[in-house]
Amino acid sequence: MRRTRQVTILSVAAAAGVSKSTVSRVMNETPNVDPQIVIRVRDAAARLGYRPSGTAQNLSRGRTGIVGVLVPDLANPLFATILKGISAEAEQDGYRTLVADANEQPDAELRHLNELARQSDGLILCGPRMSMPDLAGLADLDVPIVVVNRKPAGSLFPSVTVDSREAVADLCRHLDALGHTRLCYLTGPAHAAADGERWSALKSSIRSRTKLSRVAAGAMLDDGHAAAEAALATGATCLIGFNDLVALGAVARLQELGIAVPDQISVAGFDDIVYARFTSPGLTTVAMPKTEFGEEAWRLLSPYLHGRKTRRTRTLSATLIIRGSTGLRSHRTN
């Protein structure tokens, strides 16, 4: 901005010998403009290298065409994929996405959102880690908000969530059939809503004879890597990571320790990021509907942007994907 003596709409109007309203009409392809004049204006605009100021358009149109997206961590392929989904949909409707990465720090989220809201027509929050009251406070921002992957109690905002209970039950049946009766869950970040949901889904899905323990981990590869030994120490024959990154981190650590997956210990995860398919063994995982997340988020937000009401919530379902990382329980004694 503030370039060298900007070419403004007035320069073009002068060059074409018309008023600036006419230039505006031509640029916006409003019907009912004399074709002769259209040509004159187009020509003048091209000659001067005129490009309308987006900022000025934003102000007078009362919209920016930007939707802000908050993600906990862009390096997590799950969010990168969801973001791609949102961007793709938004783009079709002429919107662009302004991304804020909170780096898994709940306190960073509010800061970012305040900034985002000032430039955006709407916001999409992916798995926000912030506290419930903070989340509720966002209503004051006076901007359409859609929440992805966190059911806001009291349904504050339209949201698209996933129901993984069925898929988790499938996972538990699968593990049970393989003979696993001691499971260990590697927990996610303290503030991730999905963490609690996954944990309780597991708890309510296991057979009574099965023991389920947990060990603190996090959301990234490193976290799973670091937590693997502690999980091993619980005596579990199958580790279940908060997400695929944690699970893959654990697998890496196990292999470093010379413990074979799945021969000696099984591992499963959540999300079905692309790497889950391309590692060996492939990772058994509860797959999130990633592209649908983005599509649905946009579908909820879009009418909202045009002032129309929108359905409050949409629930997708997860599915179990069985790959090589889960196998028959080994009879190791540890």
Place this chain on the structure above:
Amino acid sequence: MRRTRQVTILSVAAAAGVSKSTVSRVMNETPNVDPQIVIRVRDAAARLGYRPSGTAQNLSRGRTGIVGVLVPDLANPLFATILKGISAEAEQDGYRTLVADANEQPDAELRHLNELARQSDGLILCGPRMSMPDLAGLADLDVPIVVVNRKPAGSLFPSVTVDSREAVADLCRHLDALGHTRLCYLTGPAHAAADGERWSALKSSIRSRTKLSRVAAGAMLDDGHAAAEAALATGATCLIGFNDLVALGAVARLQELGIAVPDQISVAGFDDIVYARFTSPGLTTVAMPKTEFGEEAWRLLSPYLHGRKTRRTRTLSATLIIRGSTGLRSHRTN
């Protein structure tokens, strides 16, 4: 935007019984305002829930505080990491990042850039795939531009590039010492500048006794996965992927085929994405200085945004990281 009867600066001025210029001064913490009035205005603003319109500020300030970043593919951890680096730096200077993902489609880049430029104070292009003339044409946008990871011939824009020749030479020596004399390079996307650079670095680094072939692949896991068999058919004892994703995709395919890495065939990549470390075997790779990319890009762009000239270019260097995916050449006969 266009919320329910926006609270504007005028509402606040009226409520506080002052002029809008005074409200503006208070909100911007201009010195020389009567403390009494500051309190009155602050109070009124809080009571009304006033939040200044970012759009209006953008227009009158002549800047948006947004920098646009173009990436070929957000799902590629390399770019996600670079982006995180840029965001982190930019944030410190009070800028936010508007991301456009071109999905590896060169023609999508121009479209996106035109849009980005209208809302941004500056642009950072990461490994742009577009043609040279198109790239040159961007100068017309009249916006500060910094290019990452593609040396624009004629140094059109300030750029931060990487010199991987030394590291590639290291790789070649490493492979030579392991006895590999037949290498196969899995190529990147046709329009990726890095592809040509890597290929020629390899060609000029190999010993004369070494044979180097190539097979078309791409930039993603799938591409490596799909190209693995063709690469195998060349009789090479070591595959070198255009990037780590391609290399890992190839590894996955090899393992599916029951071919052990590195016992039967070695594999190496470029970038050192986080997964390169956490797969087994770990991937030998030519590591890019990912965080430095972001930092340097910002360091070049930042003064530029304030109208100051900036140094034209900055070259970082890559380093070889040896992990388990490269091993002694096997004496298979195929």
Place this chain on the structure above:
DNA sequence: GACCGCTGAGGAACCGGTTCCTGACCGTAG
């Protein structure tokens, strides 16, 4: 030939801030 209606361009208000310029009011010094 006068009237009516429609097309299409110009003028002005507006979007919501920032900032320059002006001038009132105060205190101090001559």
Place this chain on the structure above:
DNA sequence: CTACGGTCAGGAACCGGTTCCTCAGCGGTC
């Protein structure tokens, strides 16, 4: 007591567009 300088609030211009309103001019109809 007056002149002068400094502080600080208000008024107005400005950022660069969009859009409503008005009205000129033209063609068609009775």
